[in-house]
Amino acid sequence: xxxxxxxxxxxxxxxxxxxxxxxxLRAAAYIGEQRPGTKIIALTKVVSPQKSHTxxxxxxxxxxxxxxxxxxxxxxxxxxxxGSDCSADQNVIKKVCELGWEEMxxxxxxxxxxxxxxxxxxxxxPFGGHMxxxxxxxxxxxxxxxxxxxxxIMDTVWNESLxxxxxxxxxxxxxxxLFKEDTCVGAIIFRFPDGTFSAILAKTTIVxxxxxxxxxxxxxxxxxxxxxxxxxxxxxxxxxxxLEAVQFHPTGMVGPGILxxxxxxxxxxxxxxxDEEPFMERYAPTAKDLAPRDLISRAIITEFxxxxxxxxxxxxxxxVWLDLRHLPKEVHxxxxxxxxxxxxxxxxxxxxKDLCPVTPTAHYQMGGIPTNEFGEVQKDPQTxxxxxxxxxxxxxxxxxxxxxxxxxxxxxxxTMGRVxxxxxxxxxxxxxxxxxxxxxxxxxxxxxxxTYLASQGTESFAKIRDTLQNLMMEKVGIFRTxxxxxxxxxxxxxxxxxxxxxPIGTTSLKANQNLWQIWELNNLITVSMVIAHGALARKESRxxxxxxxxxxxxxEFDYHTFVYMPEFDKIxxxxxxxxxxxxEAKGEHxxxxxxxxxxx
Amino acid sequence: MPDTYNITLEISRYDPESHLSWVQTYQVEAxxxxxxxxxxxxxNDEQDPTLAWASSCEHAQCxxxxxxxxxxxxxxCELLVREAVDQFNTHTFRIKPITIAPVLRxxxxxxxxxxxxxxxxxxxLMKPAPAPPEGDEYRISPETLETYVxxxxxINCFCxxxxxxxxxxxxxxxxxxxxxxxRLMDPRETEKKERMDLLYxxxxxxxCHTARACSFVCPKEIDxxxxxxxxxxxxx
Numbered sequence: 003x004x005x006x007x008x009x010x011x012x013x014x015x016x017x018x019x020x021x022x023x024x025x026x027l028r029a030a031a032y033i034g035e036q037r038p039g040t041k042i043i044a045l046t047k048v049v050s051p052q053k054s055h056t057x058x059x060x061x062x063x064x065x066x067x068x069x070x071x072x073x074x075x076x077x078x079x080x081x082x083x084x085g086s087d088c089s090a091d092q093n094v095i096k097k098v099c100e101l102g103w104e105e106m107x108x109x110x111x112x113x114x115x116x117x118x119x120x121x122x123x124x125x126x127x128p129f130g131g132h133m134x135x136x137x138x139x140x141x142x143x144x145x146x147x148x149x150x151x152x153x154x155i156m157d158t159v160w161n162e163s164l165x166x167x168x169x170x171x172x173x174x175x176x177x178x179x180l181f182k183e184d185t186c187v188g189a190i191i192f193r194f195p196d197g198t199f200s201a202i203l204a205k206t207t208i209v210x211x212x213x214x215x216x217x218x219x220x221x222x223x224x225x226x227x228x229x230x231x232x233x234x235x236x237x238x239x240x241x242x243x244x245l246e247a248v249q250f251h252p253t254g255m256v257g258p259g260i261l262x263x264x265x266x267x268x269x270x271x272x273x274x275x276x277d278e279e280p281f282m283e284r285y286a287p288t289a290k291d292l293a294p295r296d297l298i299s300r301a302i303i304t305e306f307x308x309x310x311x312x313x314x315x316x317x318x319x320x321x322v323w324l325d326l327r328h329l330p331k332e333v334h335x336x337x338x339x340x341x342x343x344x345x346x347x348x349x350x351x352x353x354x355k356d357l358c359p360v361t362p363t364a365h366y367q368m369g370g371i372p373t374n375e376f377g378e379v380q381k382d383p384q385t386x387x388x389x390x391x392x393x394x395x396x397x398x399x400x401x402x403x404x405x406x407x408x409x410x411x412x413x414x415x416x417t418m419g420r421v422x423x424x425x426x427x428x429x430x431x432x433x434x435x436x437x438x439x440x441x442x443x444x445x446x447x448x449x450x451x452x453t454y455l456a457s458q459g460t461e462s463f464a465k466i467r468d469t470l471q472n473l474m475m476e477k478v479g480i481f482r483t484x485x486x487x488x489x490x491x492x493x494x495x496x497x498x499x500x501x502x503x504x505p506i507g508t509t510s511l512k513a514n515q516n517l518w519q520i521w522e523l524n525n526l527i528t529v530s531m532v533i534a535h536g537a538l539a540r541k542e543s544r545x546x547x548x549x550x551x552x553x554x555x556x557x558e559f560d561y562h563t564f565v566y567m568p569e570f571d572k573i574x575x576x577x578x579x580x581x582x583x584x585x586e587a588k589g590e591h592x593x594x595x596x597x598x599x600x601x602x
Numbered sequence: 603m604p605d606t607y608n609i610t611l612e613i614s615r616y617d618p619e620s621h622l623s624w625v626q627t628y629q630v631e632a633x634x635x636x637x638x639x640x641x642x643x644x645x646n647d648e649q650d651p652t653l654a655w656a657s658s659c660e661h662a663q664c665x666x667x668x669x670x671x672x673x674x675x676x677x678x679c680e681l682l683v684r685e686a687v688d689q690f691n692t693h694t695f696r697i698k699p700i701t702i703a704p705v706l707r708x709x710x711x712x713x714x715x716x717x718x719x720x721x722x723x724x725x726x727l728m729k730p731a732p733a734p735p736e737g738d739e740y741r742i743s744p745e746t747l748e749t750y751v752x753x754x755x756x757i758n759c760f761c762x763x764x765x766x767x768x769x770x771x772x773x774x775x776x777x778x779x780x781x782x783x784x785r786l787m788d789p790r791e792t793e794k795k796e797r798m799d800l801l802y803x804x805x806x807x808x809x810c811h812t813a814r815a816c817s818f819v820c821p822k823e824i825d826x827x828x829x830x831x832x833x834x835x836x837x838x
Contacts, residue, residue, distance in 0.1 A: 049656075049713035050720075052758060053664040067738070110739040113727040113790065115747065115754045122741035150755065153663065157754075161726035172714040195706050224659045257635065260661040316605075316635050344661055347680060350635075464647035507652035512618040513707035515646075515654040 007448040009190065010198040014436055015041040015169075017426060018188055018204035020176040021231060022046040024056035024152070024412065025394025026210030027159035027168075028419025029426065031112075034166025037427050042168045043202060045191060047211075047226045049172045051160040055212050055224045056415065059152025060341060061265035062127060062144025063412035065102030073141050075099045077134055079584065080594050081141075082410060085131045085294050086403025087545040087555060088597045089244075089562070091581035093375045094399040101417040106145055109416065114158040116147050117337070127337075128268045131294040131407040131602070136594055140292055144409040149263055149340040155412055159419075175230055177447035177521075179207070179238045179390070180440055184381075186390035187436045189234075190444055192451075194518060197511025201443055203436035206426050209235065209371060209379070209392040210419075215248070217526040217533075218364030218479070219471040220319075222254055222261040228522035229529035231396040235371050236528060237446050240381055241564040241576060244369030245529065246536035246547045247404040250480050252298035253324055254363025255349050257317040262360055263341050264408040266326060267291040269333050273298070274323040274357065275310040281322075289602035296405045296546040297602065299362040303480050314359050323357040362480060368406050368546065369536070370398040372564065372578065377422035383564070383578040389433070391426065393418040400562065403580075404545030454520045459503025463516075466500050467523060469493070470530065478534050483550050487538040491571075494534060498527045498570055532565050535573050539563060560597065606633050607683050610694040611641070613653065616705045626653075634684030639667060641683065642709075654708040662821055665759025669709055670698040675761040677821045700764040702775075716760050719778040723800060727785065728793035740790050750787040753780050753829050755822045762816035762826055773809035774800075776816035776826045783807075783829050786838040794838065807833040 017033060019026040022044040030042050048054060066075045078099045083090055110116055110124060117125040128140040147154035163170075173194040180188045180201065188204040211231030215223040232242050252273075253262040267273075273291055275281045285301040286293035293301075302322050305311050311320045326334070326342075334342050334354050345353050371392040373379050377399065378386040394415050401414045473493050477486035501524050507516040540563060542556035543549050564576030585595040611628045628649055632641050642655045657667035660679040667678040672690050687693060699709045703716040734740050756777055763775035773779070782800050785791045801807050807830055816826035 048658050048664070048666060050717045050758070052717075053658050053666050055659065057757075058659045058661070058663045107738050111730060111733065111790070113730070113785075113788070115751060116739070118742055118744045118747055120744065122743050124739050148751075150663070153757070154754075157725070164721060165724075165726045165728075170714075172717075195712060224664070225657050258637070258660065316633075340663070347682075348637075348661065462647075463651065507650070510617075510619045513654055513710055515707070515710070516651045 007199065007444070007451055009201050009439065009444055012201045012203065012439060013043070014203045015043045016205050016430055017042045018202050018207045019044040020189060020207065020209050021211035021394070021396065022051035022170060023054035023210060023212050023394060024155050024159060024415035025419040026208060027051055027163045028416050029208055029210070029393060029423040030168045031159050031162035031166060032420050032423025033426055034163060034168055036423065037430065038166070040430065043171060043204070044163065044168050045171050045174050045176060047173070047175055051163070051170060052156060054156055055227060057153045057156040058224065058261070059155070059412055060149045060261060060263035061129060061268065062146035062151050062409045063106065063155065063416070064129065064132060064143050064407070064409040065106040065145055065413060066099065066143060067103045073134060073143055076591060077136060077141065078132070078143065080136050080591070081132050082401065082407060083595055084137070084598065084600055085407040086405055087600055088560070089403030089544055089580060091375070091400050092584040092595060093581045094401050096584055097375055097421065098401050098414055098417045101420070102413050105416045105420060109155060109158050112158050112162050114147065114154045116145060116154065127265060128292060129408045130264050130267065130292045131289070132409070133289070136591070137288070144265070144268065146265065148336065149265055149338045151412060155416065176234060178444065179234055180443055181238070182437070182440055185388040187440070190447055192447065195513055197514060199444065199447070201439040203439060205389065205433035205436060206429055207390050208422060208426070209390070209396055210394040211396045213367050213395045214526070214529050215364040215367065217470055217474045217530045219475040220254055220259040220361065221364040222251060222259055223364065229525045230522070232370065233525035233528045236532070236567050239566065239568045240379065240387065241372060241566045242370060242532060243372035243398050243562050243564050243578065244400065244404060244536065245367065245533045245565065246540055246563065247368035247545060248364060248533060249295055249366040249368060249406055249546045250299040250362040251295055251365035252302055252362050253360040255344060256314045256319050256321045256359040256361050258348060259363040260344055260348060261363065261365065262324060262345070262358065263338070266324065266338055266341060269337060270329055271324055271326045273302070274325050275305045276312045277310065278323070281305055281310070286602040293602040294405060294407060299480050300548060302362055312359070319361055321359040321361040324360045325357055326353040327355065327357070366406055366411060367395055368398065368402040368404060370396045372562070373397050373399050375399060376425045377418055378425065382576060391422045393422050404547050450521065450524070451517070453502055454504070454517055455506055455509050457503055457506055459505055461500040461503045463504045463520065463523065466497055466504070470497055470527060474530055478530070478537060481548055481550050482537050484538065487534055490534045491531070491538070494527060494531050495571060498531070501527055528567070528570065531571060532567055536563050536565055539575060557597065606631055607687055607693060609683060609687070612694065612696045613709065614698045615708050618707050632683045634682065636683050638669070638671070638678040638681045638686070642678065654710045656710045663757065665757035666713070668700045668759045668761050668764065670700055670764070671695050675700050675764040675819050677759060677761070680821055700760060702760045702763045702769065713760065716763070717758065719763070719775050720758055720781060723774060723778040723782040725781040725785070727788070727791050728796060729791065731790050731792050742789060746789060750784050752824050753784045755824055756780060757822060759821060761819045761821060765815035765819045767813055767815070768809045768811055771809070772805055774805040776810070776830060779807055779833065780826055780829045783833045801833050801836070
């Protein structure tokens with residue numbers, strides 16, 4: 003079967019966007035608006051960009067209006083730096099925080115349906131870790147559209163891309179990046195409906211494939227968040243950065259792990275343990291239920307360990323309570339309508355009357371493909387890959403460092419998408435026309451697919467997936483130790499071997515869900531391996547990465563971890579310094595941008 | 603209420619290689635709290651890895667997993683086993699793909715084709731009003747937003763279009779037409795003529811027979827027929 007796999011067609015374009023979510027399409031919309039006539043192709047794994055995972059983001063997008071009499075961009079920068087546990091890059095923090103309001107206005111003027119204040123302005127709500135006056139009290143900074151802000155953003159960038167003539171190709175994945183010498187010239191794609199391979203040759207390629215948390219048993223991520231973009235990058239011999247920084251959102255709904263937005267706590271919801279004690283007061287006396295996510299997730303697990311958690315019989319899962327009963331009816335009906343309905347439908351509780359069971363859920367990858375502050379992909383900390391950009395959750399510039407604040411990811415998608423758009427418009431001025439595909443195009447993917455298609459093995463797909471998801475949850479989750487990480491790495495090698503021997507249900511290439519999922523499973527195992535190795539090497543605790551055997555932050559690890567894994571388990575590490583440019587500029591309040599203590 | 607249910611799923615299958623169609627029966631023992639997407643995954647895991655079905659977010663926010671269950675279009679991620687038993691008063695479920703687009707395999711339809719209808723309705727602001735004189739965002743009162751905000755929750759799952767008697771002929775479809783109507787109600791849109799032409803054109807709102815099946819089946823509980831009625835009234 004393998005030798006029959008061929009590239010069925012070749013298409014050329016100016017810009018190839020791999021992953022048509024919030025970040026990819028903000029870039030596409032910007033390029034389409036600024037440079038009419040640019041031929042842009044945007045790929046999506048789902049049927050339409052509108053169905054991207056961005057659409058499930060609920061609470062809001064942080065942005066400070068520079069004219070605001072109370073809130074200031076510098077407070078936002080400080081919160082982001084502190085929230086990252088001093089591991090984000092200050093050049094990126096500054097750029098993104100300063101662009102935020104302009105981008106918010108862009109979204110609104112292009113049709114996004116923000117909730118409104120009585121003064122007819124965009125409505126804002128508080129969110130975890132966002133505070134006024136360098137940590138004093140909560141800030142109203144998250145601009146929102148009810149509890150569907152992500153949908154509002156996704157609809158807007160999808161609509162604008164459509165308006166500017168972007169070609170969407172749905173139900174397809176990029177399976178291999180193409181290079182001529184060191185320059186990226188596009189990608190091989192595989193289309194689900196007809197099972198064909200195409201070479202897409204592009205002057206510029208933007209990787210924006212989103213998250214990868216499907217290797218965790220409890221996750222808020224969608225079915226397709228399987229780390230494809232990271233695996234693609236690693237296969238190309240390029241590095242990924244800080245993958246050990248996996249964010250667990252403290253309030254996933256017990257059962258499927260669906261997100262119960264931080265907006266609920268922004269509106270006043272309170273976490274309670276089995277004695278109904280509002281336990282966050284003990285862990286974060288000032289910020290309480292609006293402390294950052296990493297802190298709250300660890301607090302919840304500590305409550306479980308010390309016997310103050312509860313057990314849900316239906317879902318066989320530990321949980322604490324989220325109390326929304328005291329919120330006004332108006333809030334339930336207008337401001338958090340979607341989330342309230344999810345609790346009713348999927349958990350069978352009514353948030354107006356009942357306590358709601360929640361548990362930490364794997365939510366967001368802070369790390370990703372390393373880029374500079376313009377979204378240009380790096381092959382080492384000094385060198386970029388010409389023609390290749392990355393933005394959104396799959397990339398890391400890094401705005402979030404090892405811990406992200408809620409509402410900063412939507413902000414990053416939109417601002418970095420636009421920053422890349424700007425850079426691409428410039429790049430296109432003298433980029434050469436792509437020639438034919440490189441002679442070895444397809445060698446990586448044809449190898450993978452022929453192995454999967456020819457497999458006569460007896461391994462079970464479901465068993466490998468379940469083992470992986472339990473393993474990552476237990477050993478590479480919220481609390482980590484050297485012993486557990488070493489065990490996880492050994493187990494992952496075994497799972498990788500087994501994943502080559504899953505019997506294929508049908509060898510047809512057309513709409514073959516079985517083949518597609520085996521490819522995804524292999525990507526998940528690849529990315530899991532890098533997460534585990536990164537976590538093992540970082541012998542400290544910082545942000546979302548917590549080592550029980552090294553519970554303090556250590557100045558020795560004041561850097562980003564680069565990992566190369568061109569072949570499975572063949573790991574090489576590199577280091578990238580943390581950008582401290584706000585601190586080094588010695589402007590007003592610069593001393594707050596040093597390696598500061600992190601307390602809430 | 604029992605914790606587990608023995609249910610029978612009679613699922614429409616289609617193989618794009620042989621072009622054969624058939625109905626396959628699966629017996630499943632499923633917890634009442636499982637969603638139909640979980641049941642399909644269980645079938646893949648335990649009985650048949652080849653059964654193809656679509657989904658993405660799996661919590662009713664993307665609209666990728668529309669199917670027909672005993673004749674009713676709905677989202678597979680939203681239907682819990684115990685509610686299905688309750689709602690349809692049976693343990694046997696006849697499951698078919700939604701009918702608004704060609705079938706690719708089994709329950710997976712080519713929704714990309716269905717989306718052409720939404721694209722035709724131009725869901726973006728065609729001609730935005732000039733920037734507000736005060737700067738920043740347009741000023742819209744909560745009361746104005748309230749008149750159309752319900753319709754902006756549409757996720758284009760095409761359950762309404764599947765249920766609609768006219769969508770299978772000349773009508774652009776309830777969801778696509780509603781996205782046109784939203785922009786007619788949106789104070790930021792100034793392109794009224796092209797929007798009215800879309801509204802009253804060959805595939806426009808007068809193809810709707812007011813059966814109101816759209817409102818009845820909408821997973822987001824949007825009263826779509828209300829917005830179509832506003833379209834017929836035409837006071838924009």
